[in-house]
Amino acid sequence: MGKRMTVVRLPDGTVERRGSTTKHYTHAVVCEWDRRAHAAGLRDKAEQAQRASDLAHEIVASGDLSRLVRKVTGISASGRHYSSYVPGSEDFGSLPDYRDREAWDRYAADSLARMKARPDELRAEAAEADAEAPMAYGVWRWSERRDNAEKAAAGFQGKALPGQRFVVVEVEQES
Numbered sequence: 001m002g003k004r005m006t007v008v009r010l011p012d013g014t015v016e017r018r019g020s021t022t023k024h025y026t027h028a029v030v031c032e033w034d035r036r037a038h039a040a041g042l043r044d045k046a047e048q049a050q051r052a053s054d055l056a057h058e059i060v061a062s063g064d065l066s067r068l069v070r071k072v073t074g075i076s077a078s079g080r081h082y083s084s085y086v087p088g089s090e091d092f093g094s095l096p097d098y099r100d101r102e103a104w105d106r107y108a109a110d111s112l113a114r115m116k117a118r119p120d121e122l123r124a125e126a127a128e129a130d131a132e133a134p135m136a137y138g139v140w141r142w143s144e145r146r147d148n149a150e151k152a153a154a155g156f157q158g159k160a161l162p163g164q165r166f167v168v169v170e171v172e173q174e175s
Helices: 035-062 101-131 146-158
Strands: 004-009 015-020 027-034 069-075 081-086 135-143 164-170 172-174
Touching (some): 004 027, 015 135, 027 146, 035 101, 135 146, 146 164
Antiparallel strands (some): 069 081
């Protein structure tokens, strides 16, 4: 038995194919990605990151570190708690041993530098998304049954980036 080719025609006119000797695909999950909406979402995140960075720098400059909210982010196998200090919603990262003042000072400087750089990284990513084609399409999953494809689409949608939408489409068989 030869390889069976399955075809999906995407809204932009392109075609994606998948060959299989054992599977009979009937549906595909297609991602429709509006890059303009994605870029707008990245710009919003950049503004949030900028506000969090400004607040963190203000708190550290004032010396009133009690204004930072402590949040446990995990526990290691040895039982050590990893915590974060969060001004607003921005994460400061794992804390060093509080008894090591030098490590704490390095950590604080590194964290503040990362927080200061993050808004610019997000703005650059938004500019890249603006420069690309306004819509992008791609098959994220091939499925043998519609219900499996719908479950996959719902799972992808729950983790989607701004501007992404997942739809289930029927596929064509090619000899």
